[in-house]
Amino acid sequence: QNPPGLPSIAVAWVACLFWRSKLIIDWHNYGYTIMSLNHGRNHPLVQIAKWYEKLFGHLSDYNLCVTNAMKEDLWVNCNIKAVTLYDKPASYFKETPLELQHHLYMKLAKDYEPFKPRTESLSWKAERSAFTEMDEKNGRVVKTKGRPALLISSTSWTEDEDFSVLLKALEDYERYINEGVKLPPLVCVITGKGPLKDYYNGLINKMHFKHIQICTPWLEAEDYPLLLGSADLGVCLHKSSSGLDLPMKVVDMFGCCLPVCAMYFECLHELVKHNENGLIFRDSNELAEQLKMLFLEFPTLEGKLHSFRKNLRVFKQLRWDESWDQTVLPLLGQNE
Template identity: 45%
Template sequence: MVTKEEDDEIRSEAAVVVLGDVGRSPRMCNHAKMLADGGFDVKIIGFYDSIPGEQITNHPRIKIVGIPAPPDFMDSLPAIVQLPLKLIWNFVTLLLAMAFRTSAFNLRVILMQNPPGLPTAIVCFLISLIKCSKFTIDWHNYMYSILQNKYNIADGDTSPKGKIVKGVSILEGICGKLSDYNLCVTDAMRRDLMKRWGVRANTFYDRPPTWKFRPTSLLEIHDLYSKLGEVPKANETILTRKSIDGSLTLLPDRPLVLLSSTSWTPDERFEILLDALVDYEEAAKNDKELPKILLIITGKGPLKAKYLENIQKKDLKNVKILTPWLEADDYPKILASADLGISLHTSTSGLDLPMKVVDMFGAKIPALALKFKCIDELVGDRVNGYLFEDSNQLSRQIVELSRGFPNRCEDLIRLKRNTREMKFESWETMWKRSAAPAANLTPPDNGFAKLRAIIQLSFLVIMILIPIHLAMGTFSGLFSPKP
C-alpha cells in the first residue's frame, strides 16, 4: 500500500498510450502495472470501452484517462474521407489528453502501442519534446498492413486508397526513427523493422503475468459455471459435482472443453473452426469414443452476430457453444477449466504473435493454433500444441486428441503434461530483463523528480519573463554605449 507520505511526494510519471480499448489491451496494461510497481505514477490514455482487471483499476498509482472514440457516423463514410477525419479526431483528442491530463513537469516516460501509429506517434513525439520525456514505441503489428487487409489493397496499388496506405507506411517508419526506444513482440518483427525502415528494436515476448494466472481450484470452476447457468442438476455443473460433504469432483462423462478467444474480426478466420466442428459432429455420430464438446468463445467484435447466426443454422447435437460475457477476473478461471485452447489469429504483417495463446500457456492448457509466418516462436508443433492450416486439419486434430476423453486420450494427456512442465518465464521476469533495460523504464528517485520539476518550472518562468522585459525595455540600458 502507498502511505500518505509517499502519496504527497512528487513522483516521476509515465504515460501508457493505447489508441484503442484499454480493457482489451492486456500487454499495455501489464506495462502499466510494472511501471507503477517500479515507482512511477502511471496514466493509461485510451478508449475506456471495457474495464481492465482489478490489478489495474485498484492500483493506487494507476489512473485511466479515457478519450472519446471517433463518432460512429464516420464508419459509413468512404475510406478516402473516413481515414483523414478519424486521424484528425484522434489527433485532437489525444493531444488534449496528453497535454492537460499528464504532469506538466514530471512526465518521464511515454510508452505507446503501435498500431495505430498515426496519429499516436506524432502526438507522443510532440509531447515528449515539450515535456522532456523519453518516448518508446511498443510494436505489436503494423498500421499500414492492417489498412491493407481492411481495404483489400495489394502492394503497389496506385489507387487513391493505395496511395494513402503507402503514405501511412512511410510515416510509420519515420515515427519509428523519431522514438527514443522501440520494443517489439517477435524476433521476426525486430529483423523486419530494421530491414524495412532502419528502426532498431528489442524483442520483448509476451508472457503470462503471475498476478493474472495462478492455480485455479475446482471450487472456483464450479462457482463460475454455476454463475454462467451451466447447472443441469442440483449441486452439479456441466463439469463438476458437489457431494453432501462439500467435496468437489470432475464428472467422468463431462464434455471436452475447447476455448477460443476472438475479436470477431476478418483477420481471425472463424469459419475454419465452424467448419471443423461440423466435421467433428459427423465423426461423433459414428464413433462412441468421441466425447461431446463444449466450445466457449470469449470476446466481442463486429462479426459476432453474423457468426452466431451461422452457428445456430448448423443444428449441432454433439457440440454446445457458449459465448459468455466475462468479467476480466473470470477469464483466467474459465481458461483454466478448458482442456484445449484454439487460436484462429492470423497476422496482417505475419510478424506478431497471439496474446491469447500466451494466456492459454499461462493457464497451463495446450493450444491448437492457425499456422502463419512466425507462430513457431511461440507454439511447438506436437510439443505444447498443434498447428493447423485449414478446417480439415483442425477437425482431424480435435478428433485425434479427444478420442477416449477424459482418461484414455494419451496424446491430449501428453500435451497437457508438456504444457504444465514448460519453462515459461513470467511477464515480470521478462519485463525486468528485456523491456525495462532496453527502454530505460526505471524511474529516478523522487528527489531527482522534484529537482527536475523545479528546474523545468524555473526555465519556463524565465522564458516567459524575458520577452515581457524586452518589450518593456528593461534591458535597454545595459547594452547602450556609456556617455
C-alpha cells in the same frame, strides 16, 4: 504501443519534445497491414500509414517488438533497430482449482445452457454443472462422469480471424461421432465481442448439432482467466495481418497451462511448438483431425492432450513484469 499508432505516436513524440522525455515504441504489429485488410495494400491511406510508422520508428529513442521475425523486418526493411520483448501472461493466468471451476460453471449456468447439467443428479444433496458436481454435505467437488470436453476460443470478431474454419471442423467432429468414433460431446465457448459477432452468431444458429453446444458469452474480466484455466483445449484462429506478430490469447492460454490448436502463419513457431505444447493447423480438415486425435482418449490422463499440458507445466514461463525487468530495464540503463 503500435498499433494503434495513428495519431498517438505523433502526439507522444510532440509530448516528448515538450517534456524532454524518451519515446519508446512497442511494436505489436504494423497498423498499415491491419488497414490493408479492408482497403488493400495499395490504397493511398495504407501507403500514408506505412510511411508514418516508418518515420516515427526512426524518430523514437527505443523500439521494442514482440517477435524476432518483426525485429528482423524492422531492421531489413525500415533500418530500425529493435529489441524483442515477447508478450508474457499476467500472474492471474494460471490453472483454476477444481472448487473455483465449479463456482464458475454454476455462475455461467444461470445464463448459458451449455453449462447446465445434462442429467439429474443421483443425489439430492449434490450441486451440479455440466462439468462438475459438489457434495453439499462435505463440500467435495469432483468432475462429472461422462462430462463434455470444454473447448475455448477468444476473439475480437475481426477479419483477421476466420471462424468458419472452426465451425467446419466442428461439423466434421459431429460427423465422426455419428460414424461411431468414441469421442466426448463438446462445449465450445467463443468469448469476446466485435464487428463480425452477429454475422457468425447467425451462422451458428443455423447449425444443428446433437453432440456439440456453442455459446458466445461476453465474460466479466475476472472470469476470463478462470475459464481459460478450466478448459481442456484452446483454439486460436488468429492470422497475423503482417505475419510478424503473435496472438496474445495463446500467451494467456499457455499461462493457464492450456494446450492450443493454432492456425498457421509465418512466425507462429516462436510461440507454439508443434507436438510439444500444442498443434498447428492450416485448414478446417487438419483442425478436425486434430480435435479427433486429442479427444479420442478423453478424459484419461494419457495421450497428447495430457502430454502437452505436462510440458506447459514443466516449462515455467517468465511473467510480464519479470520479462520487462530482464529485457527492458538494462536497455534503459535503470536499476530496480
